[in-house]
Amino acid sequence: MTQPTASPTLDTLFKRVLSRQPDALALVDPANKARVTGEAPRHLTFAQADRMISALAAHFIESSLPANSVIAVQLPNTVEFALTVLAAYRAGLVVAVLPLLWRQAELTMALNRTAARAIVTTSRVDGILYSDLAMNAAAEAFSIRHVCGFGTDLPEGMFSLDDAITRQSTTTRAVIQDGRKAALISFDVTSDGFRPVPRAHLSLIAGGLAMSxxxxxxxxxxxLSAFAPMSVAGLASSLVVWLLSGGTLVLHHPFDEDVLEQEIIEHSCDTLIVPAQLALRLDELDLAARMPSLRNVIGLWRAPEQVASSASWSARRATLTDVYLFGEAGLFGARRTAEDGSPALIKPGPHGAPRELPGTSIAGEILLTPRGTLGLRGPMVPVAAYAPPPPPSDSLIAPPPRDFVDTDYAARLDRATGALNITAPPSGIMAVGGYRFLAQDLQEWARRLGQGALLTALPDRLSGHRLAGRAHDHGRARDALAELGLNPLMVEAFRDRTNTA
Incomplete structure (x- = not known):
């Protein structure tokens, strides 16, 4: 009796492309990488990338990281991120992605919640010493046994992965490449607070399929991916879309408009993945004439309630696909019509990928919950991670398990068209770009600054919200929040707004 073939992992997808075209260009660093990290840009073929992935995987194994243990990663959108993630999978590890906006307080909480055994970072990003942040957070996480990083001037006690990546180690470990195994832990904020969200390889691949x-x-x-990779959407829209297409992934560290245009032209990019507001801005600046190689633009909406009121897409050479993001719960995409460039109607029920093929099991299902909120189900949706706590009851019979995730986004049905309209984000949750937090946390941090301090979130058309702060001494407030290890968005909310012009 023959054994069933294991379902693919991201490393399986990489090796399939490697076997077909080892000398094809695989990964391209941002053109301005020297400014971002101080390191020279890399251009890697699949064969070159494979050797580096194997070297990094050997280092993780030789560092006594057990199979299925968690390795935390906080890296910019450079080739080192792709190499590290694929190396972790080759070594049988689970990757926890840590957003670059996070500072010591959030890093420490994430490391402790996931029992991470190692953390990977880089020396600096845009002048910030991320190596120091990682060392300080690791000192407060009892599970961390190995701290390593890319770049120069790493602090004492941090192992250099630039050395590991060039070694010719033959150390390997037998790893069953099964797509049902855990692959990723990302982090969300819901009304219940901070929430780690684990995912299998198949769930990640389903998200990439829905987009591609x-x-x-x-x-x-x-x-070309110009979307921060430290989320399920970021990973699916970069690594997964690239591996499914078997082409070249050009990376861009958000955001420099001139560098972005230079990279698209230099590498003749046909697909661009960016935040949706940026895609529409490029369209206003005559994207079609300036970047004629583009044929597909994938715009990711962190605030999906804004899609319906967004501007029409005018570029005819390139199509725009709106991707609706719902935190770390899931996503779905809808390509705009060529006639008028307006957003496509979203209807509840099963949907395929592409969306006009209903009934397929690839993408998932959109539903309106009894609460009047949008729900998601399907292969990319980690239902167990969002399962509500069991209600207090004296009954010995457990309630039936819920097979969908309630995103808490308010929604309603249009009786005329049957379309589902997303009307408001989750109550009590603020979002500044990709950074989500509870509204009550703002007041908690403001109270720590003493009497008269105020920290609030104001509506913003582009990023959802923006932070603003008021204190008797703005400079002292910034220093105090930085010492607490808080996100720079909170620190800079107390910047001096005096117009000195």
Whole structure:
């Protein structure tokens, strides 16, 4: 009796492309990487990337990281991120992605909640010493046994991965490549607070399929990703879309508009993945004429309630696919019509990828919950991670398990069209770009600053919200929040707004 074939992992997808075209260009660093991290940009073929992935995987194994243990990663959008993630999977590890906006307080909480055994970072990003942040957070996480990083001037006690990546180690470990195994832990904020969200390889691949098939990314595409990779959407829209297409992944560290245009032209990119507001801004600046190689633009909406009121897409050479993001719970995409460039109607029920093929099991299902909120179910949705706590009851019969995730986004049905309209974000949750937090946390941090301090979130058309603070001494407030290890968005909310012009 033959054994069933294991379902693919991201490393399996990489090796499939490697076997077909080892000398094809695989990964391209941001053109301004020297400014971002102080390191020279890399251009890697699949064979070169494979050797580096194996070297990093050998280092993780030799560092006594057990199979299925968690390795935390806080890296910018450079080739080191892709190499580290794929190396972790080759070594049988689970990757926990840590957003670059996070500072010591959030890093420490994430490391302790996931029992991470190692953390990978880089020396600096945009002048911030991330190596020091990682060392300080690791000192407060009892599970951390190995701290390593890329770049120069690493602090004492941090192992250099630039040394590991060039070694010719033959150390390997037998790892069953099964897509049902845990692959990723990302982090969300719901009304119940901070929430780690684990995912299997198949769930990640389903998210990438939903984007690539809906937007019709061709095989062998040259994809430029300018979306921060430290989330399920970021990973699916960069690594997964790239591996599914078997082409080239050009990376851009958000955001420099001139560098972005230079990279698209230099590498003849046909697919662009960016935050949706940026895509619409490029369209206003005559994207079609300035970047004629583009054929597909994938715009990711962190605030999906804004899609319906967004501007029409005018570029005719390139199609725009709106990707609705719901924190770390899931996503779905809808390509805009060529006639008027307006957002496509979203209807509840099963949807395929592409969306116009209903009934397929690839993408999932959209539903309106009895609470009047949008729910998601399907292969990419980690239902167990969002399961509500069991209600107090004297009954010995447990309630039936819920097979969908309630995103808490308010929604309603349009009786005329049957379309589902997303009307408001989750109550009590603030979002500044990709950074989500509870509204009550703002007041808690403001109270720590003493009497008269105020920290609040104001509505913002582009990022959802923006932070603003008031204190008797703004400079002292900034220093106090920085010492507490808080996110720079909170620290800079107390910047001096005096107009000195």
């Amino acid at each position: 098939l809906e937007s019709d990314v061709p095989q062998g595409a040259t994809v």
